[in-house]
Amino acid sequence: xxxxxxxxxxxGRGVYTLIEQLDKSYNCEIKKVFDLPxxxxxxxxxxxxxxxxxxxxxxxEAVVEVLGGHDVPYEVITKCLKSGKSVITAxxxxxxxHLEEFINLAHENNASFCFEASAGGxxxxxxxxxxxxxxxxVNDIYGILNGTTNYILTRMDEDGLSFDEALKLAQKNGFAxxxxxxxxxxxxIVRKINILSSLxxxxxxxxxxxxxxxxxxxxxxxxxxxxxxxxxxxFVASSRKVGNDVTIRVEPTxxxxxxxxxxxxxxxxxxxxxGSTNGDLMFYGKGAGSIPTATAIVSDLVSILENRSYxxxxxxxxxxxxxxxxxxxxYYIVGEDxxxxxxxxxxxxxxxxxxxxxxxxx
Amino acid sequence: xxxxxxxxxxxGRGVYTLIEQLDKSYNCEIKKVFDLPxxxxxxxxxxxxxxxxxxxxxxxEAVVEVLGGHDVPYEVITKCLKSGKSVITAxxxxxxxHLEEFINLAHENNASFCFEASAGGxxxxxxxxxxxxxxxxVNDIYGILNGTTNYILTRMDEDGLSFDEALKLAQKNGFAxxxxxxxxxxxxIVRKINILSSLxxxxxxxxxxxxxxxxxxxxxxxxxxxxxxxxxxxFVASSRKVGNDVTIRVEPTxxxxxxxxxxxxxxxxxxxxxGSTNGDLMFYGKGAGSIPTATAIVSDLVSILENRSYxxxxxxxxxxxxxxxxxxxxYYIVGEDxxxxxxxxxxxxxxxxxxxxxxxxx
Numbered sequence: 031x032x033x034x035x036x037x038x039x040x041x042g043r044g045v046y047t048l049i050e051q052l053d054k055s056y057n058c059e060i061k062k063v064f065d066l067p068x069x070x071x072x073x074x075x076x077x078x079x080x081x082x083x084x085x086x087x088x089x090x091e092a093v094v095e096v097l098g099g100h101d102v103p104y105e106v107i108t109k110c111l112k113s114g115k116s117v118i119t120a121x122x123x124x125x126x127x128h129l130e131e132f133i134n135l136a137h138e139n140n141a142s143f144c145f146e147a148s149a150g151g152x153x154x155x156x157x158x159x160x161x162x163x164x165x166x167x168v169n170d171i172y173g174i175l176n177g178t179t180n181y182i183l184t185r186m187d188e189d190g191l192s193f194d195e196a197l198k199l200a201q202k203n204g205f206a207x208x209x210x211x212x213x214x215x216x217x218x219i220v221r222k223i224n225i226l227s228s229l230x231x232x233x234x235x236x237x238x239x240x241x242x243x244x245x246x247x248x249x250x251x252x253x254x255x256x257x258x259x260x261x262x263x264x265f266v267a268s269s270r271k272v273g274n275d276v277t278i279r280v281e282p283t284x285x286x287x288x289x290x291x292x293x294x295x296x297x298x299x300x301x302x303x304x305g306s307t308n309g310d311l312m313f314y315g316k317g318a319g320s321i322p323t324a325t326a327i328v329s330d331l332v333s334i335l336e337n338r339s340y341x342x343x344x345x346x347x348x349x350x351x352x353x354x355x356x357x358x359x360x361y362y363i364v365g366e367d368x369x370x371x372x373x374x375x376x377x378x379x380x381x382x383x384x385x386x387x388x389x390x391x392x
Numbered sequence: 393x394x395x396x397x398x399x400x401x402x403x404g405r406g407v408y409t410l411i412e413q414l415d416k417s418y419n420c421e422i423k424k425v426f427d428l429p430x431x432x433x434x435x436x437x438x439x440x441x442x443x444x445x446x447x448x449x450x451x452x453e454a455v456v457e458v459l460g461g462h463d464v465p466y467e468v469i470t471k472c473l474k475s476g477k478s479v480i481t482a483x484x485x486x487x488x489x490h491l492e493e494f495i496n497l498a499h500e501n502n503a504s505f506c507f508e509a510s511a512g513g514x515x516x517x518x519x520x521x522x523x524x525x526x527x528x529x530v531n532d533i534y535g536i537l538n539g540t541t542n543y544i545l546t547r548m549d550e551d552g553l554s555f556d557e558a559l560k561l562a563q564k565n566g567f568a569x570x571x572x573x574x575x576x577x578x579x580x581i582v583r584k585i586n587i588l589s590s591l592x593x594x595x596x597x598x599x600x601x602x603x604x605x606x607x608x609x610x611x612x613x614x615x616x617x618x619x620x621x622x623x624x625x626x627f628v629a630s631s632r633k634v635g636n637d638v639t640i641r642v643e644p645t646x647x648x649x650x651x652x653x654x655x656x657x658x659x660x661x662x663x664x665x666x667g668s669t670n671g672d673l674m675f676y677g678k679g680a681g682s683i684p685t686a687t688a689i690v691s692d693l694v695s696i697l698e699n700r701s702y703x704x705x706x707x708x709x710x711x712x713x714x715x716x717x718x719x720x721x722x723y724y725i726v727g728e729d730x731x732x733x734x735x736x737x738x739x740x741x742x743x744x745x746x747x748x749x750x751x752x753x754x
Contacts, residue, residue, distance in 0.1 A: 048527060048669065052526075052527070053526070152669075152670035152671070152673070153673065154520050154523060154524065154673075157523070158516050158520060161516060161519070161691050161694065161695070162516065162687075162691065164414075164415070164691070164694045165410060165414070165687050165690045165691050165694065166687055288654075288655055289655065290652065290655045290656075290676060292650075292655070293650050293651065293652045293654070293655055294652075298672075305687070307410065307514075307683045307684070307686070307687045308514035308677060308678055308683065308684040308687040308688075309514070309677065309678045309684060310660075310676075310677060310678070311514070311515065311516075311675075311676070311677040312674075312675070312676040312677065313673075313674070313675055313676075314652060314672075314673070314674040314675075314676070315670060315671065315672060315673040315674065316670055316671045316672070321669045321670065322669070322670040322671060324669070325524075325527050325528055325667070325669045325670040326670075328527045329523050329524065329526070329527050332523070332526045332527065333523070333700075336702050336704060337699070337700070337702065338695075338699070338700030338701070338702055339700070340698050340699070340700050342698060
């Protein structure tokens with residue numbers, strides 16, 4: 031099978047390497063790579079600088095999209111699917127906004143659409159979830175879905191670093207981007223929990239309907255207080271469906287020290303979902319990084335090569351997202367005096383006034 | 393698709409129920425159930441008491457085998473595969489002894505052979521591992537693979553029960569069999585780690601080449617000592633491949649309190665494997681019980697119904713199992729005086745003389 035690769039950055043290079051290492055019996059080869067002209071030295075004749083050079087190449091049966099951003103990836107994915115090419119992407123922004131459209135396009139054009147790397151990085155959580163919901167009703171999802179922020183919280187906790195010091199260390203070690211806002215404020219997590227929730231709950235969810243509150247307000251004193259109370263602080267996405275009402279929140283969260291999330295350190299991610307038939311299932315692994323992400327992408331590719339990439343997702347059009355305006359969870363709220371108090375059933379308006387707050391997970 | 397079910401015990405009934413609840417679009421129906429004549433009241437005309445009534449029924453395209461034991465299941469599985477029927481089984485004894493034969497028979501007869509429920513119960517670890525090793529080299533596997541013994545150790549630790557009290561509680565709550573020897577001595581775990589290791593390392597492994605030492609020697613004083621040293625005691629299977637040399641051991645194991653295994657409680661299981669490309673991956677969920685096991689079985693069935701059940705396993709015939717007779721791990725050894733000492737590079741002969749011992753996991 032001839033392949034096209036869109037994007038030869040950190041992840042694209044990882045994908046290229048892993049595809050070259052695949053078992054030869056798959057008979058699979060990257061024919062063209064789309065990127066900027068400056069990549070000519072690295073890619074030689076494989077480089078193309080017009081997306082249509084791949085889209086219109088009938089010999090190419092599948093493409094990997096790792097460009098980042100929204101508009102060009104959206105154009106690439108829709109055009110490739112319409113031309114009957116299978117598409118693999120790691121792009122959580124595009125997938126969280128257009129999941130149903132992409133899956134329908136794939137079905138209509140007898141192609142595959144795979145996005146394992148778009149949530150949970152190297153953890154094979156998406157295919158597992160898709161498999162699982164055919165037998166199981168999943169109504170609760172919890173996730174530590176961002177490696178950058180989990181790394182920062184771990185280094186603050188274990189090394190006594192300040193928030194700024196931990197952020198700088200994360201950037202130095204390649205776990206945080208130069209502009210880390212999407213990570214720190216939870217926008218990256220919003221997109222990932224959206225993808226997982228849409229699949230689990232079988233409906234469309236808008237990123238705008240997901241509540242999020244970042245971790246920039248955390249400091250060493252708060253972390254120490256939380257620890258002395260017997261909790262670890264994690265940046266957690268929680269998603270719950272009751273009937274057709276869905277509530278999704280991304281917020282700093284206190285978990286007891288014997289909770290499985292308490293042992294998730296550094297750049298690791300974890301996803302916990304509760305199924306009606308088999309109870310709690312948790313997956314834990316590297317949530318970020320070139321090679322873990324590339325592993326998830328090439329795993330998708332292998333499922334296409336072995337003809338087992340089918341995703342029978344259907345939007346059942348029943349969800350009412352963010353219907354529960356009354357928040358029934360417990361919170362630990364730090365006021366202007368720096369002191370924390372446990373409170374229940376706090377409105378989001380009250381939460382907004384806190385110096386910092388964390389949800390308390392039972 | 394018409395199905396045959398071999399065995400209408402606890403798991404068989406769970407399978408029956410979940411198949412009846414499957415989406416109607418799968419158009420899937422259990423035509424015949426093999427069991428003893430006394431099940432006539434429950435099963436009516438669906439009951440057959442001769443395995444050949446299912447094996448020779450050409451309308452039946454797939455069967456589920458949940459009989460338990462070895463000889464009849466082996467006959468059922470081989471005959472069904474030879475007649476082109478796909479087979480799903482939860483039988484770790486048969487799978488650990490005949491994995492390669494079953495997969496080859498399935499390939500030769502254009503059928504599927506699925507065994508997700510044979511290790512890790514409701515945790516979808518087998519399919520994930522099979523997917524993963526096509527991209528990743530997995531050389532280390534650690535597992536808490538037996539719900540009964542993990543339940544016993546948890547209740548001893550949390551409720552201060554004696555070993556016998558905890559065992560009785562496990563039996564009362566349906567987590568331990570009337571004859572719990574295979575669980576307590578680690579034989580059940582041997583079979584499961586064999587299946588996972590055979591897949592990961594791509595070769596045949598004999599159950600006889602797996603070292604195992606049970607937990608019957610544990611008492612409250614030992615558990616308290618271990619806890620005071622900052623460890624939790626778990627019954628862990630470890631499997632390591634270095635070059636072509638494979639060492640697999642099932643033994644009581646001390647893990648640090650911040651190790652992910654320390655938070656695996658009661659009947660839950662966990663599997664941790666280390667991949668060359670994506671690092672540590674861990675899966676955690678219910679390892680036993682009728683419905684979690686049935687969920688794994690019906691998940692396999694759905695993969696057959698959706699034509700994505702292919703397992704490209706190949707025995708590469710390179711493994712030398714148990715080649716490392718020198719044990720390089722660290723141990724905590726309790727002598728006749730009831731006191732424990734840390735020791736390194738202890739021979740298995742010396743271990744055999746201990747009142748109780750536990751491996752120390754770094």
